[in-house]
Amino acid sequence: MEVGEPVEDGLFTSAGLIGGECAACRQRHFPRADTCPWCGTPDVSEVTLSTEGRLWAWTAVNTPPPGYEGAVPYGFGVVELDHDNLQVVTRLVEADPSALQAGTALRFTVVPLDGETTTWAYGPS
Amino acid sequence: MTGVEIAGIGIHAFGRHGDKTQTDMGVTAVRDALRDAGIDGRSFQAAFCGTAYGGVASGHRVLGALGLTGGPIVDVEAGCASGAAALSLAADAIRAGQYDTVLVFGVEKMPKGVIRSSFFAPWQEKAGLTPAPAYFALRAQRLMADSMVTKQHLADVVVKNRANGVHNPDAMFRASVTAPEVLASRVVCEPLHLWMLCSPNEGAAAVVLRASDAGVQVRAAVLRSHLPGYVLNEGTPMCGLMGAAPESPSTMAARAAYEQAALGPDDLNVVECQDTDAARELLAYEELLLCQPGDCVKLLESGDTKLGGCLPVNPSGGLLSKGEPLGASALGQVVELTHQLRGQCGARQVDGPLVALAHTIGRGANASAIILSR
Numbered sequence: 388m389e390v391g392e393p394v395e396d397g398l399f400t401s402a403g404l405i406g407g408e409c410a411a412c413r414q415r416h417f418p419r420a421d422t423c424p425w426c427g428t429p430d431v432s433e434v435t436l437s438t439e440g441r442l443w444a445w446t447a448v449n450t451p452p453p454g455y456e457g458a459v460p461y462g463f464g465v466v467e468l469d470h471d472n473l474q475v476v477t478r479l480v481e482a483d484p485s486a487l488q489a490g491t492a493l494r495f496t497v498v499p500l501d502g503e504t505t506t507w508a509y510g511p512s
Numbered sequence: 513m514t515g516v517e518i519a520g521i522g523i524h525a526f527g528r529h530g531d532k533t534q535t536d537m538g539v540t541a542v543r544d545a546l547r548d549a550g551i552d553g554r555s556f557q558a559a560f561c562g563t564a565y566g567g568v569a570s571g572h573r574v575l576g577a578l579g580l581t582g583g584p585i586v587d588v589e590a591g592c593a594s595g596a597a598a599l600s601l602a603a604d605a606i607r608a609g610q611y612d613t614v615l616v617f618g619v620e621k622m623p624k625g626v627i628r629s630s631f632f633a634p635w636q637e638k639a640g641l642t643p644a645p646a647y648f649a650l651r652a653q654r655l656m657a658d659s660m661v662t663k664q665h666l667a668d669v670v671v672k673n674r675a676n677g678v679h680n681p682d683a684m685f686r687a688s689v690t691a692p693e694v695l696a697s698r699v700v701c702e703p704l705h706l707w708m709l710c711s712p713n714e715g716a717a718a719v720v721l722r723a724s725d726a727g728v729q730v731r732a733a734v735l736r737s738h739l740p741g742y743v744l745n746e747g748t749p750m751c752g753l754m755g756a757a758p759e760s761p762s763t764m765a766a767r768a769a770y771e772q773a774a775l776g777p778d779d780l781n782v783v784e785c786q787d788t789d790a791a792r793e794l795l796a797y798e799e800l801l802l803c804q805p806g807d808c809v810k811l812l813e814s815g816d817t818k819l820g821g822c823l824p825v826n827p828s829g830g831l832l833s834k835g836e837p838l839g840a841s842a843l844g845q846v847v848e849l850t851h852q853l854r855g856q857c858g859a860r861q862v863d864g865p866l867v868a869l870a871h872t873i874g875r876g877a878n879a880s881a882i883i884l885s886r
Binding site: 418444453455457461484 | 640754
């Protein structure tokens with residue numbers, strides 16, 4: 388487990404991403420919101436999202452975007468969480484796009500951003 | 513219903529202009545548009561100014577510098593569609609009989625490099641989840657998978673648009689390029705190379721609208737904003753529903769504009785579309801219903817969208833040649849298409865166009881479709 392404070396409270400724990408599930412439409416979302424982004428119902432309960440995903444889209448970021456002080460290059464993409472019926476935008480552990488393939492099984496992990504902060508990524512399962 | 517005429521147009525070249533302020537550029541564009549419309553002084557009843565990064569009272573600063581304040585001035589922000597949103601408000605107000613003549617303009621002076629947006633939460637920036645080119649790259653990769661687009665096709669879009677930009681004195685890049693050169697430029701975010709991305713830059717454009725059935729007509733000016741569900745929509749959500757395929761904001765805007773103008777994509781003679789990156793233009797072919805879903809490559813390869821083809825797209829050179837000053841870019845398209853409909857474009861003139869479409873899509877998500885005719 389990486390040491391350090393999560394980049395923001397309420398996004399993830401070592402057990403996975405913290406999402407929301409709507410009491411009305413039953414659809415899930417991330418990050419957890421008080422109101423369902425799909426149907427607008429303000430009745431959402433917290434759920435831990437699946438740690439198992441499949442790669443759906445990916446690239447690598449080679450230049451630090453504004454406000455980002457971590458290392459480059461880093462992997463960036465979308466994983467599908469079948470169990471949650473969700474596609475989630477995420478960092479990827481793999482920063483070489485040519486090393487990745489659509490549908491590759493990936494697993495949630497916590498990664499360091501700098502010495503004091505952590506964030507999440509999906510990497511080899 | 514009252515017709516809305518484009519009575520005057522003006523533009524300050526898009527590019528990098530040193531110490532020149534966005535107000536200076538706005539003054540140039542507005543002065544030219546008023547002169548083109550043949551009106552002097554404050555003979556417009558209202559003004560709408562599009563800008564995304566311009567700051568408080570951007571429009572007021574321009575009209576203040578011209579001594580033209582006194583009527584209502586409203587700044588409008590809708591991301592890349594800011595100028596189009598301003599135009600739609602003005603056109604609708606004229607149609608509703610609220611005003612007779614309205615000034616619409618857009619100004620922007622963008623910082624160099626990747627755009628920093630107040631759209632994102634600070635933690636998203638810290639976690640590296642805000643790089644605009646990476647989102648473009650993911651959309652490009654999905655389009656490549658879904659519509660059989662290759663990197664060569666992306667390069668071909670750049671070659672096409674840059675060839676048109678050679679003839680546009682208001683464009684930032686005026687040299688033609690070859691596909692090997694495009695593919696040799698550095699990779700920004702795979703599969704997108706540097707020359708496949710437009711540059712944020714500086715500029716201004718202005719349009720005078722008037723209640724009239726003469727001249728170049730605004731047949732429709734539609735803005736559609738955000739639609740949740742699809743993970744890669746321009747609202748850049750952190751998640752989407754699996755298999756979600758809601759109609760895109762661009763398609764929603766285009767359908768509404770076609771309906772309002774009582775015509776269809778087959779009636780278009782020239783299009784200016786949002787080529788923020790080369791793949792975005794190909795996606796626009798499908799979203800604007802210029803071709804069937806999945807057929808963007810077929811349309812590109814047909815040559816129809818080149819100058820000289822039956823539906824030239826981005827004869828101005830597009831954003832890939834002009835660069836993108838957000839608040840001004842949509843009105844830059846309207847200026848280009850008005851010149852095209854008037855037959856004033858010289859070497860980049862489309863042959864006798866009667867109907868034209870301008871399209872923008874960007875952060876929000878905000879998408880616009882403007883149909884002009886003569």
